[in-house]
Amino acid sequence: MPQISIAPATPDRFGDAQAAFDNGGDGRSCQCQWWTLTNAQFQAATSDERARLFRSEVDAGPPPGLIAYVDSEPAAWVRVGPRTRQVRLARTRHFQVGSAEPWDDESVWAVSCFVVRKEHRGQGLNERLLAAAVDFARDGGARVVEGYPLDPGAGPKKTSNSLFHGVVSTFAALGFREVARPRPDLAIMALDLSE
Template sequence: MPDFTIRALTEETFGDFAALLERNGGMYAGCWCTKFHPDCAEKGQSAEANRALKRRLVADGLAHAALVYDGDRAVAWAQYGSPEELPSIQHRKEYLATAERLPDYRVTCIQVERGLRGQGLARIALRGAVELIARAGGGLVEGYPHDTGGVRKKNSSFLYNGTRTMYEREGFVYDRPKGLVNCVMVREVAPSARD
């Protein structure tokens, strides 16, 4: 297996992130991974407008992700941030009604380049997000993967946040259901020293 590296999404790495999305059609109808942000693009907004929004959020320090690199090419990412940064999660009303407390961070989207799926890159991206969260001070982290019962019935392009099994392999524990096919997974991440 190649030696993958993790880099944070910053103004410096935005071009690599953009190249990854452009190779994959801007992801989900040109969303540019803006759906979960409070300034989420309006329905019908162009992919170019979503790209500009994402670039502005990155420049303002309001968008975070772990980028997985194969050499100098970004091939996957895991978006993470605080609940204030990423409030627009799916099944939000049900989620808030059953939450005992909000996490310090949430992982809302994991994507792997088409053609490279099924090789463990989503898990590497999730691990990278956890490492970057640890460097930022750690805390309670939540993810909202698909609960497939251990059986992969869905096309991987629809598993926008991985599977429960993948999260369990990375030290997350099941907290509760969320919607019909997703769940809330939690992990307390200890702070680590910065590089």
């Protein structure tokens, strides 16, 4: 049975985050900057520029996400942090109207992106990462954790790359409740950490 561990993306683990992005969808080209930039900024940035932005983010801290390791090898990634640091979330119409939380509230954290290397899919890493992200958010002072997962059973068939939001069943299994369904295949889910 493989040994799975999860650690924050600290500056000394930057190379591990890069390895987690490889062979796992759009992670290498996106550098998990999709939610941190406006659409115009993202489109204008090259992959190398996004990598530099990600490096700066990791170096400045706090860690913008967590890395999962399988047998000590980087295997997966999740972005988790205050929602205010992920500016595109507030600019996304479906999320604007569906979230019950004020957009300027630093105590609302978001789990917005998962990347799992192809060879490590099917091992339950997203659920392990989400559970660790909730603990990380709680330790960081979060009051609420939000997610924006897709429902693969609703709407058109989903590609693996389109599931970077995570899936509804994973969030539901960890106690997140659905607070809005802006599209049949897109949910806003929240976990109140004060309860």
